[in-house]
Amino acid sequence: MEDLVELRKEIDEVDASIIGLVAKRFTITNEIGNIKRASGLNVHDPEREAYLLKRWAGLGKKYGLEKDISIPILEHLLKFSKAKEAEQIDPKNIVVLGTGSMAAALGMLARSAGHNVYVKGRNREKEKKLAELIGANVLPAREINTDYIILCVPPTAFTKETIKLVSNCHGGALMDISSSKTEYFKKAIKFASESGMKMISTHPLFGLEDAKRGSGIAIITDGKTAKDVEDAASFWTSTGLVAIKMSMDEHEKAMAVSQVLRHAYALGFYDSVSELSNMLKVDYEKACTAKFMQMLENAKAIKSEEWVAAEIAKSNPYSKLVYEIAERNLRKHASSLIF
Numbered sequence: 497m498e499d500l501v502e503l504r505k506e507i508d509e510v511d512a513s514i515i516g517l518v519a520k521r522f523t524i525t526n527e528i529g530n531i532k533r534a535s536g537l538n539v540h541d542p543e544r545e546a547y548l549l550k551r552w553a554g555l556g557k558k559y560g561l562e563k564d565i566s567i568p569i570l571e572h573l574l575k576f577s578k579a580k581e582a583e584q585i586d587p588k589n590i591v592v593l594g595t596g597s598m599a600a601a602l603g604m605l606a607r608s609a610g611h612n613v614y615v616k617g618r619n620r621e622k623e624k625k626l627a628e629l630i631g632a633n634v635l636p637a638r639e640i641n642t643d644y645i646i647l648c649v650p651p652t653a654f655t656k657e658t659i660k661l662v663s664n665c666h667g668g669a670l671m672d673i674s675s676s677k678t679e680y681f682k683k684a685i686k687f688a689s690e691s692g693m694k695m696i697s698t699h700p701l702f703g704l705e706d707a708k709r710g711s712g713i714a715i716i717t718d719g720k721t722a723k724d725v726e727d728a729a730s731f732w733t734s735t736g737l738v739a740i741k742m743s744m745d746e747h748e749k750a751m752a753v754s755q756v757l758r759h760a761y762a763l764g765f766y767d768s769v770s771e772l773s774n775m776l777k778v779d780y781e782k783a784c785t786a787k788f789m790q791m792l793e794n795a796k797a798i799k800s801e802e803w804v805a806a807e808i809a810k811s812n813p814y815s816k817l818v819y820e821i822a823e824r825n826l827r828k829h830a831s832s833l834i835f
């Protein structure tokens with residue numbers, strides 16, 4: 497039985513590599529599509545395809561794989577690579593700066609929409625791993641024209657050195673993804689202008705696990721030309737996200753309700769659960785509902801990143817109001833229920 501588990505683990509790893517490589521192949525065929533479009537060549541190249549069929553048969557033989565297995569895979573790839581090449585409208589050169597989960601989520605969305613995605617991080621290993629995972633390329637050292645550099649690093653890691661990592665990238669705009677805009681935004685604008693880049697502030701309105709087509713992304717309109725906002729919106733729309741244009745103040749207000757307030761109660765709830773259960777010496781997990789556990793899980797996730805919650809609360813201009821109202825309502829319920 498242990499062997500079965502081990503072998504399945506191995507299969508899972510092989511499958512991840514296969515998918516990563518298939519996605520990488522599409523990045524390359526999309527780039528070929530761009531070159532063909534620029535030089536007026538046909539997408540379909542029968543000579544090249546005949547060569548590939550022969551080569552795949554040869555490679556199959558070398559690895560002991562029957563033609564019946566290998567050739568249909570190639571045919572499937574050819575069908576979709578040509579379809580993607582043909583349908584590509586306006587592929588952008590995107591650099592994902594950072595190697596964390598948000599970088600993975602956004603890079604993946606951009607990749608699957610057919611954009612050319614490059615990964616850049618401070619750590620070479622992590623950078624390579626992420627590029628493989630999403631079927632993108634590591635940012636090459638040569639000079640490169642970019643449309644958007646998506647800044648997926650936490651505010652604390654956002655320094656001049658971070659920007660230097662993409663000093664070979666020219667053109668386009670730097671996009672931050674932070675949920676609290678005021679402080680971060682100022683810093684990002686400063687760095688962007690120092691390095692001659694435009695700055696567009698965005699905020700993906702989803703958590704790390706649920707970055708999927710149809711989720712929203714806020715685009716901050718303050719101080720931006722209508723064209724810059726429109727271009728950014730159309731890029732994100734192409735990845736399947738819904739672009740929501742809003743002012744910085746509207747965004748901060750929405751964050752005050754949906755993040756600062758939620759975090760306040762979640763952290764208060766989490767701390768109260770542990771304090772109260774210790775005090776009562778009760779094993780609440782033995783006799784609680786699934787809904788309670790769900791709420792505790794949510795609170796625990798926020799607690800585990802308390803510093804993020806603190807940072808958002810610290811820089812949100814409405815936090816004081818949020819805490820006043822949260823406290824008042826808790827007291828109101830306490831007095832109407834108990835006292």
Ligand SMILES: C=C(O[C@@H]1C=C(C(=O)O)C=C[C@H]1O)C(=O)O
Nearest residue numbers: 525528539540541544545574577
């Ligand atoms: C990518 C290309 O375009 C098409 C797709 C191919 C592929 O997926 O490998 C090969 C030949 C072309 O019909 C190319 O010309 O290389």
